[in-house]
Amino acid sequence: MAQVLEFKLPDLGEGLTEAEIVRWLVAVGDVVAIDQPVVEVETAKAMVEVPCPYGGVVTARYGEEGTELPVGAPLITVAVGSPDAAAVGPAGEPAAEAEGSGNVLVGYGTQAPARRRRRVRTQLTVANGTAPAAPAPAPAPTLTPEPAAPESLAPQGPVPVISPLVRKLARDNGVDLHALRGTGPDGLILRADVEAALRVEATAPPTTAPPTAASEGTRIPLKGVRGAVAEKLSRSRREIPDATCWVDADATELLRARAAMNATGAPKISLVALLARICAAALARFPELNSYVDTEAREVVQLPGVHLGFAAQTERGLVVPVVRDAHTRDAESLTAEFARLTEAARAGRLTPGELTGGTFTLNNYGVFGVDGSTPIINHPEAAMLGVGRIVPKPWVHEGELAVRQVVQLSLTFDHRVCDGGTAGGFLRYVADCVEQPAVLLRTV
Known part of the structure; x- marks a missing residue:
């Protein structure tokens, strides 16, 4: 005899307490395998697919696409041990009745089922296994002319x-x-x-609208990734006394060095990877900028390794993926990791672990066709290097006027961790490496 088990929205880690249903991957009546993804949700960190720890027949789904659910709210119910569709494991083998894998989310490990919590029924729409009769096909879509039914009588299910x-x-x-x-x-x-x-x-x-309706404008909820970014930027502005310094640099030789590297037939090296190598070398000389302020202890904490974040614009807003241990990577490794994280960011597949733990951020706003910016520091980090577009400009080179490839570099820093001399020294070293890449050989 089948046993109906309820699968609830699991704890997604990183202190997340809610998620929005983006897309259902199964329908009522579908047979699901153990650990098969059943729904795609968006949290304040990333877009993730949630696997179900049970195998069997889906008997109900809770929540329409676009609904925001708290952790612990029901997602689906599964009939385990159904004679029509026995539960199956990932490799197709029968699964024990009323048992699951224990997994709650791919990449987040396993844990016991969450303790039962009160359902938030006011936010949920339940679809049971009995589907209403399909409406007869019509030559063109029509809007229902009758007044809207009360919420309790509204059509149910997907x-x-x-x-x-x-x-x-x-x-x-x-x-x-x-x-x-x-x-x-x-x-x-x-x-x-x-x-x-x-x-x-x-x-x-x-229709006749209230007099103030026209002046209210369009309301866009600050939730998910965009809401998390808004909260983090606001906190940065409140807590960090930032300052910015900038310098123009001749990037002609850096571009030539990159072209020479890419002419060897080896894997191509990206410009951002070379800038990341320069950042890692600069932070080794000026460790004050690879730190954060512990406000409760009133201490500046200097960090031993460089976990380099980089700003990436996506359809869901600005995200900052993190390249782990950037100071230990060569240009090829950095190029590959930047490409992997960028693709994952655009697809909404970054995990919370890939979006947290950065110690310094590289912001290449030149891709937007602008020369300069005074960005907001990625809290709780202490600094951010900004890189503008590289464009041909008149430049005095070796005592003569010439057309060179010029870039504007800026450093926004937390004035609590260092003074202007340290920030200026860091930025000047970065500019020297851009103008004369051979300077990097001293630290390789």
């Missing part, structure tokens, strides 16, 4: 939509999928159905 992109299109434009009749097979809602509903709304007469 709406059949052809793809997550169509669901996102509806959510972004405020289209209620429950109010649409899909023109696809068995009432499946297509992209054309959502677009047609938007055209209907665009031609509908405007």
